Amino acid sequence: MTCHDYKDLMMGYLDDELSAEQRGRFEEHLAGCGECAKELEEFKRLKAITDEVTLVEPEDRLWHDYWDNIYNRIERGLGWIVFSVAGILLIIYGGFKLIEELIKDPTVGFLLKAALLALIVGLAIMFVSVLRERVYFWRKDRYRDVRR
Numbered sequence: 001m002t003c004h005d006y007k008d009l010m011m012g013y014l015d016d017e018l019s020a021e022q023r024g025r026f027e028e029h030l031a032g033c034g035e036c037a038k039e040l041e042e043f044k045r046l047k048a049i050t051d052e053v054t055l056v057e058p059e060d061r062l063w064h065d066y067w068d069n070i071y072n073r074i075e076r077g078l079g080w081i082v083f084s085v086a087g088i089l090l091i092i093y094g095g096f097k098l099i100e101e102l103i104k105d106p107t108v109g110f111l112l113k114a115a116l117l118a119l120i121v122g123l124a125i126m127f128v129s130v131l132r133e134r135v136y137f138w139r140k141d142r143y144r145d146v147r148r
């Protein structure tokens with residue numbers, strides 16, 4: 001089982017819905033995986049906040065909406081990371097292919113070659129910047145809805 005497979009168990013673990021066997025398996029993984037242990041702490045903290053909210057508004061629906069939200073955000077955040085990394089790789093790869101062609105072409109001037117290189121590097125930097133911005137806002141976003 002990979003870390004990803006433990007995510008469902010983590011939700012069950014937090015809600016105290018696991019069988020003894022599942023619980024044991026999950027705790028065993030936690031002991032050896034700092035990443036999941038850290039994530040569990042994060043979720044516990046969020047759960048503590050939500051428990052306060054559910055005391056005020058004790059609706060099951062609210063609780064489920066809340067977890068759905070978290071999953072959506074995690075998925076969207078991951079989607080952005082994968083998308084951005086792929087974008088950077090494609091730009092760099094495509095850029096070098098293009099430049100390779102242009103450098104071999106003696107009719108293309110040096111200035112144009114330099115400008116194209118700068119353009120490609122600039123695009124790659126922009127992608128990294130957008131990626132970092134997304135991750136930053138995504139992190140902040142995760143907590144915003146919690147405080148209602």
Ligand SMILES: [Zn+2]
Binds near residue numbers: 006
């Ligand atoms: Zn793990």
